[in-house]
Amino acid sequence: MALDEAQRHLLWRLECELHGLATRQDRARLEQLLHPAFREHGRSGRRYNREEILTRLTAESVEVCVQAQDFELQMLADGVCLLTYRSAHRQADGSLRQHSNRCSIWSYEPVAGWQMRFHQGTPSEPFEA
Template identity: 35%
Template structure:
């Protein structure tokens, strides 16, 4: 979520698995190459612009080398629930393999 990483394809490449896929809050499906190309222009990437504010981050070990991370973000008043799968490789360490964002109501009093 750091603008320095989001605007650097080299740094983003270190965090995204080559088989990365994302289902964004808009419903759009992103591949690894599409995300690397678009990330510098997406919300939260401008150093002086709005930033994602994460909260409620929790992780669950699903199997050796596979972690599910869940959390919520807010950017410019827009809230989303997020989940990502991270997998560890002996060669590259931890990388995000899959990410999904789901729009959420603006307040946390939604019964969830």
């Protein structure tokens, strides 16, 4: 299953949807997007399971403006993709902080559609937006 441009943009959009507070506070939407076997290795180095992430995200109350760029998508197997990109938090003055390299593994599930199975954030050197 090769991805066409529309499918690539869909995965980028789903990834970025997870950055927004509205989605992060919507447990039902998060359960749609995060595979039941989801795991995360956070930017802090801590590991999380799906339930821990659902609890943490739904408790958030402050919107963070995420600058996400340099997306690359690689097919790992039929219906399984690796999405990599860089992100940072945009401050009120326009500056960026908490620069990270990010990667997510997305799998296509027949009933649920695309779901994130794994995510990792690693601190990185600063970059320009």
